Amino acid sequence: MLRGLTALLALTLSACASLSPAQRDRASAIAAAARSQQIDCAAADACAQASPLHALGGQALAASTPEQPRHYAVILDRGPDALLARINLIRSATHSLDLQTYIFDEDDAGKLVLDELLAAARRGVRVRLLLDQLAALRHIDTLAALSGVHVNFEVKLYNPVLHRARITYPRYVLAAACCWRRLNQRMHTKLLLADGQVGISGGRNYQDDYYDWDDEYNFRDRDVLVAGPVADVMGTDFEVFWSDRRSVPVERLADVGQRIIDDGVPALPPIEFERPQRAQAMRDAAADNAQIQERLVAHAIQVGAVRYISDTPDKHRENAENNALASDSLRNLITHSREEVMLQTPYLVLSKSAQQLFRGLHDRPDPPRVIVSTNSLAATDAFIAYALSYKYKRRYLREFGFNIYEYKPFPADAPIDIAATGASLPDLGLEGLVERDDRAHPNSVQGGGLAESRRGEGPDRNSVIYRQRYRQPLAREYAAIRYARRRSNEPVPLKRAGVRIGMHAKSMVIDERIGVIGTHNFDPRGDHYNTESAVVIDDPVFARALADSIRRDIAPANSWVIARRDKPPIFSGLEYSIAKISEHLPLFDLWPVRYATSYEFVPGPDCPSPLYRTDPGFRACYKPVGDFPEVNLGVKSLTTRIFTAFGAGLAPIL
Known part of the structure; x- marks a missing residue:
């Protein structure tokens, strides 16, 4: 009994331990000194890639008046198209990129977007990344490395409980006991804004299963890209979040700051993709304006006024x-x-x-x-x-x-690219039997056709409660129950x-x-x-x-x-x-x-x-x-x- 109380007391003290103001300042100074100031491009446009998608913003602004605003809107139903739009916009940014999201994982999709953001910072674009604490990257070392990676790159976490970037299961229990309301107050807002002209908002986070890149479970999700005057409203909203006291630079949090004080800013390891060919194909597509035109710009809808409504902190x-x-x-x-x-x-x-x-x-x-x-x-x-x-x-x-x-x-018949998931499924000769989406990537099979044909194979043990590769408990919407028993809130087992x-x-x-x-x-x-x-x-x-x-x-x-x-x-x-x-x-x-x-x-x-x-x-x-x-x-x-x-x-x- 005494040992248990001693362990609980030690956990409580360690969980609540924070850096002193002097230590926070020291960690911030170390991170600032480590940031590279090298700019790879001297051009006024930061060597931005020409993009017909980014150009929609200029066209909409040129056609707008205060009395009659004009916009372009693109519904992003397909996961690969949604990722393509993001990568292309990041590459086409000339001066600023603001990204705000609930989940940012360190899987292939997350790594690809992060790598492109870093490349933009190095060519002269100001990049600001605002993440909710409960689902912000996986590793302390990643956050510590990003805090000192470049003078044009900043990372903040929203509403960090226990003054930390990451919390363990025991710390979560402690946070639930001491700070239940604050623990549940999360930033679910999602926005990518390029140059204050083109923005993307909607349901998608930064994780493989939002872009048809998971071989077990993917989301049928939707975003909208809007280009025009409403982007200025989006930018103002982002500024409100960024400057709020709840948004804390990662180097000033206890675990990241202590890591920096003890060992300096770690080097960001080279990007390694689980499926490098798929990532490279996405990079190639983002550089191909013909694909950008066909898959995205051609589906833009000209509209008048657009409202961006958002809760603030x-x-x-x-x-x-x-x-x-x-x-x-x-x-x-x-x-x-x-x-x-x-x-x-x-x-x-x-x-x-x-x-x-x-x-x-x-x-x-x-x-x-x-x-x-x-x-x-x-x-x-x-x-x-x-x-x-x-x-x-x-x-x-x-x-x-x-x-x-x-x-x-x-x-x-869903706008899902099964071929993009990388799942090991047999060639079942379904060509012509499954309805294709005209916007599909070449050689991709649409909908659930492959899965539909695999009848009689028994319960899906590998992809549900018996899965080997267990997802983080922080990988979904329900923060308050995400730290429940490991298998309590995963997809249920199916018959096939x-x-x-x-x-x-x-x-x-x-x-x-x-x-x-x-x-x-x-x-x-x-x-x-x-x-x-x-x-x-x-x-x-x-x-x-x-x-x-x-x-x-x-x-x-x-x-x-x-x-x-x-x-x-x-x-x-x-x-x-x-x-x-x-x-x-x-x-x-x-x-x-x-x-x-x-x-x-x-x-x-x-x-x-x-x-x-x-x-x-x-x-x-x-x-x-x-x-x-x-x-x-x-x-x-x-x-x-x-x-x-x-x-x-x-x-x-x-």
Whole structure:
């Protein structure tokens, strides 16, 4: 007992240990002295690569007036295109690059972007990198090396708990005990801004699985590139974050600073890619203006005014409930909808204010249709969040009138480049059988076709709970539960193997007139804890393009429909009443029969096209496929029901 208390005391003291002001100044001075001042280019434009993508910014600004701003917008649906746009913009920057993100990993995608940022700094571009502490790179040595790598390169971490850049599991427990609210206050805002003219914002972080580069699990995500006057607003917002006291230079944090004081600034090791040929192919593509034109610029949509709405660090002040600017703006858009709201979110866990909004919307005499695209249990990377969504399906369908579509883990027609993942899959001769995306990279197979064909191979043991290469617990959205038991919040095991796809896009379309692409999951975390941002474009052409993208995601090949299960032959009213009462219990929601289940579309002569769940012919064209289709039922099915029964208290942090 005494030994345990002694160990706990030692851990507490070491975890809370910080550098003195003098030590912080010393570490900063060492880092500053180590920074190279060599500039590889003497040209006024910093030897920037000519780019038709970057040129959109100048064209939009030239065509704009204060009364009539003009912009170009490019929806970045495909992961490789999203990475290509980032690399090309970094290379084309002439004076400044500002990058703000939640996750920045040290895998191939992260290393490639980091290497390109360093190259930009060395040719004379000012580079500022602002990362949330809980998901900022993997190694102290990397952060220490970056603190002194170049005079044009700066790195800050947002809201570092315990005065450290990295925290271990025990330190996380301590932080949760002493500083729970601050621990949960994360910077979820994501932005890349080049020269104050062209910006990218949306759902993607800097990690392989956001760009179709993971051989096990990838996200179906979405960003938007905007060029024009709104970039100035983005720059102002970045400055607010950068200058906030919560944004701390890495060399002034205890672990990084002590490393620098003890041994000086370490050298940044040479970049080594897990798949160097793929990284080189991306570099080559970024230098090819013909590809930039074809894959990106050709899809630019000319629009008028663009709004960038963003929470500021003021959201993390004490009693700052009125500073949720992003949440308030999005709710206001929904409130003024008339015909249809399309909502896409990976985690359907609604805050109380969002529930009140949608309940009021549904109670209108002529309510708008609400379409929700989200994850299934088989596709999600956060099964605890799914369990809370599963608990409230009756409420979502009956009281809010939602039409819910849950994404399949192996979608047959998704904008995913399976070939880019590097997965070792056999050549199955699918040429011509799988629909191709006209924007696909040559020789890539689209959708989940390869995975779909691998039936009968047994549960996907290598890519889920039994995986050898365990992901960091900091690699997902849910900071508050990310340090739970190692296997508690990974994707569930499936009945068959393949490269799994999970929904991560956060988008909205109002009346096919207003399109929104951003970072907000429309959940309690976004309302109360995370800073969020979104690009809002009031333009019917853009809105229809975004709506078409979401409609592709909810098509039968890619999603299941959630609808009420068939009523029992007897006592259906009693069963419904008991289930409703059970659902409202914060604990012990143990009623085994849920209101809704998943349905699959069955086309035929009498069912030529998909129907909404409220259509009279729905049950004739759809068959029930169970509550958790594709899932290898077992422990995770049981734990999903356990969290459904006992996890309602987690909703505020989910």
